[in-house]
Every structure is written in structure tokens, then in C-alpha cells.
Amino acid sequence: xxxxxxxxxxxxxxxxxxxxxxxxxxxxxxxxxxxxxxxxxxxxxxxxxxxxxxxxxxxxxxxxxxxxxxxxxxxxxxxxxxxxxxxxxxxxxxxxxxxxxxx
Amino acid sequence: xxxxxxxxxxxxxxxxxxxxxxxxxxxxxxxxxxxxxxxxxxxxxxxxxxxxxxxxxxxxxxxxxxxxxxxxxxxxxxxxxxxxxxxxxxxxxxxxxxxxxxxxxxxxxxxxxxxxxxxxxxxxxxxxxxxxxxxxxxxxxxxxxxxxxxx
Numbered sequence: 001x002x003x004x005x006x007x008x009x010x011x012x013x014x015x016x017x018x019x020x021x022x023x024x025x026x027x028x029x030x031x032x033x034x035x036x037x038x039x040x041x042x043x044x045x046x047x048x049x050x051x052x053x054x055x056x057x058x059x060x061x062x063x064x065x066x067x068x069x070x071x072x073x074x075x076x077x078x079x080x081x082x083x084x085x086x087x088x089x090x091x092x093x094x095x096x097x098x099x100x101x102x103x
Numbered sequence: 104x105x106x107x108x109x110x111x112x113x114x115x116x117x118x119x120x121x122x123x124x125x126x127x128x129x130x131x132x133x134x135x136x137x138x139x140x141x142x143x144x145x146x147x148x149x150x151x152x153x154x155x156x157x158x159x160x161x162x163x164x165x166x167x168x169x170x171x172x173x174x175x176x177x178x179x180x181x182x183x184x185x186x187x188x189x190x191x192x193x194x195x196x197x198x199x200x201x202x203x204x205x206x207x208x209x210x211x212x213x214x215x216x217x218x219x220x221x222x223x224x225x226x227x228x229x230x231x232x233x234x235x236x237x238x239x240x241x242x243x244x245x246x247x248x249x250x251x252x253x254x
Contacts, residue, residue, distance in 0.1 A: 015212065028220065030198060051210060059205040059215075062139035064197050066175040066218035073205075074212040093111040 007100035009075075009084045016078035016102045018049070020071045020086050028063035044069060046089040051075050052082050078102050139201050144193055144228055147201045148238060156230060159239035164192075164229035166245050170221060173247040178202070179216035180229030182239070187213040189232040196225035221247045 003023040009016045022044070029041025041063050049057040056075055075084065080102050087097040138150040148156060165179040180190045190213060192202040202219045213231065221227075224246040231239050 026220075028198075049211075054210065056208050056210040057205060057215075059203055060135060060139075061203045062199050062201050064194060064199055064202045064220045066220050070177070070216075070218045072179075072216040074214055076210050076212060093108065 005086060005096070005098040007084060007086060007098060009078070009082075009100050009102040011078060011080045011082075011102050014077060014079075016075045016082070016084070018073055018075060018084050018100075022069045022071070022086075022088060022096075024067070024069060024088070024090065026063065026065055026067045026069060030063075042090065042092055044088045044090045047071065048087045049073065049075075050085045050087075051078055135204075138204070139199050142198075142200055143195060144200065144230070144240070147191070147193060148230070151204075153232060153238050154236070156238040156240045159231075159241065162229055162231045162239045162241040164227060164241045164243045165216070166227055166243055168244075169246045169248065171248055173221045173223070173249050175218050176221050176245060176247070177216060177218050178227055178229075178245075179214070180205075180231070181212070181214035182229075182231045184213070184231065184233060184239075186234040187231050188234050189230075190215055191228075191230040191232070192217070192219065193228040193230065194219060194221050194225050195228065197222050221245065223247055 006021040009018045024044055025042055027039050027042040031039045033039050043063045044061050047059040048055055057073055082102045083099055085099040089095040138147050141147040141150045161184050162182045170176040180192050187207050190205045193200045194202055205215050207213050226242045227245050228240050228242045
């Protein structure tokens with residue numbers, strides 16, 4: 001399906017800063033194509049981030065998040081070697097999960 | 104494949120119905136469509152079932168003063184307060200005011216950055232919902248030179 005997400009997780013001082021770049025069109029449902037028909041909304045609706053299997057962050061996104069969304073957050077108590085996984089679901093029912101290890 | 108897609112679709116339909124009828128609490132995993140259709144800060148909070156917001160210095164919103172490309176505006180919301188349950192990002196003049204809502208657990212800092220689309224220069228709000236029920240916000244005006252919603 002979509003390209004894999006790029007996840008960078010860096011441990012610093014007991015926390016890990018996680019940066020994720022997801023590949024997704026994020027159509028707002030406002031644009032019209034060349035024929036004048038509205039391009040239907042297609043965007044990520046839910047995000048779940050887990051750290052070593054525990055959910056640490058969930059989010060709901062509307063159509064106004066930019067294309068190829070970027071997300072940055074800080075996980076407390078994460079250290080090198082921990083697993084961070086990000087999962088998204090969009091309004092077409094598709095979803096994707098990618099994992100990274102904290103460095 | 105077929106069965107899974109049908110199940111997903113059915114559960115999405117049910118979740119949508121429940122969310123529309125307001126039965127889901129504000130921080131449920133289901134997509135809260137009503138909140139995303141609201142047009143300004145008060146309506147978004149009403150759709151999420153929350154009270155009136157108070158401006159607070161403990162909540163901060165980060166973002167450029169002038170965004171060259173309205174399709175990609177980096178914005179961040181953070182707060183130093185303890186007991187934050189949810190962080191919301193809103194752009195007042197967007198067709199859908201609520202950009203994103205994040206349910207923060209104790210394992211993450213209440214500090215999120217993402218990129219939003221802004222249709223025009225507008226105020227951007229970061230709202231923090233605390234466990235004790237307080238709704239605090241901060242706002243910042245971001246000017247946009249080229250609108251990002253497809254115009």
C-alpha cells in the first residue's frame with residue numbers, strides 16, 4: 001500500500017523524542033479535479049502510538065492535517081532498544097503500522 | 104479479504120452513528136466526526152462535550168509567524184501542567200476548525216508537533232483538557248501567504 005513510515009526515535013535524558021513521517025494523501029474533500037467534481041475526503045482519522053506494546057498516545061485527525069503528515073512527540077522513560085510502533089487508520093478503512101527501535 | 108473489509112466498514116458505520124449521537128466520550132478512539140465538522144473553538148468544544156475554555160499561560164502553541172505554504176504549516180501544542188488528558192489543535196478560519204486531537208497518557212510529555220493545512224491567515228489554538236475538567240487554551244496568529252486547502 002503506502003510507502004513505509006519513517007520513524008526516528010532518539011533517546012535523550014530518560015525520554016525519547018519520536019518523529020514520524022507518514023506517507024498519505026490527506027485529501028480534504030474540498031478540492032475539485034479537472035472536471036469540476038469534488039475529490040472525496042481521504043485522510044487519516046486515527047493514530048495510535050505504542051511503546052513496548054503499551055499505548056502511549058492516540059489521536060484523531062481531521063482533513064486539515066497536511067499531506068504526508070509529520071508527528072513529533074516525546075515518550076517518557078524510553079531508552080535505547082525500546083520498540084515504538086505507530087499505527088494509523090484512515091476514513092477508507094485502510095490502516096498501516098510501522099515500528100522502530102529507539103536509538 | 105471480503106469479510107474483513109465488511110467488518111471494518113460495519114464497525115466504522117456503527118462508530119460513526121454512535122459518535123454522531125454523542126454517546127461516545129470525548130476521548131474515545133472512534134472518529135468524532137461532529138467535532139471535526141465544527142467551525143470554531145466553542146462549537147468544537149461543545150461537540151466534544153466540554154465547557155468554556157480559559158486562556159492560560161501554561162499552554163503554549165508553537166508555529167511560524169508567517170507560513171509561506173499554507174499546505175504545510177508546522178504547529179505544536181504543549182503544556183507544562185500535570186494531569187493533561189487531551190491536546191487539541193484548531194485553526195479558526197479553516198472549513199473544519201479542528202485539526203487534530205491527541206489523547207495523552209502519562210507516558211508521553213504533553214508536547215506534540217505536527218503539520219497542518221491552513222486555508223488563510225488565522226488564529227491557531229492549542230487547547231489542553233485536564234483531568235480535573237479545566238479547559239485551557241493558548242492562541243497564536245499565523246499569517247499564510249498561500250492558502251493550503253486547495254484553492
